[in-house]
């Protein structure tokens with residue numbers, strides 16, 4: 637069960653079709669597993685359709701969005717029903733064997749795979765990161781915004797524990813030092829709107845985006 641969800645603003649931008657393809661992918665991956673956010677997006681989609689019909693003179697205030705979302709939040713989310721022949725957005729993108737991807741080892745515990753070239757014409761960097769079970773990543777801050785979704789396993793940092801399908805956005809002010817939980821390698825997909833800035837001793841050498 638996911639506990640960290642995309643915020644309302646990001647879901648609105650998704651519903652409106654304003655997100656870049658890599659960011660929209662992160663949302664789709666989360667929605668595929670989160671009935672709570674799916675019902676929020678369904679409501680936003682309906683609202684968007686109504687607004688399109690009435691767009692001429694109607695101004696919808698931010699408080700209207702908030703009250704609608706609050707109402708959705710107070711309703712119980714429907715049970716997740718996975719159709720039998722459902723291919724997840726993840727296996728469409730990466731196949732079914734995440735461990736078998738051509739990972740590049742960066743540190744003892746850290747491997748990366750840059751998949752930006754699967755999104756031609758996009759400025760965002762799209763990077764898979766794998767932290768081996770129980771492994772530690774070096775401390776780093778972020779030069780821009782990093783949107784991350786956990787695809788496998790779980791990691792913890794100073795903000796808490798992030799499990800599979802949890803969603804987290806980190807900004808410039810966030811320095812963190814993720815540790816993978818025991819049991820399974822932790823694989824994340826991150827969309828970087830500007831390069832990471834590693835702060836540890838070997839940071840500059842190891843960061844693939846600074847060189």
Ligand SMILES: [Zn+2]
Pocket residue numbers: 638640641642666670672673674
């Ligand atoms: Zn959610």
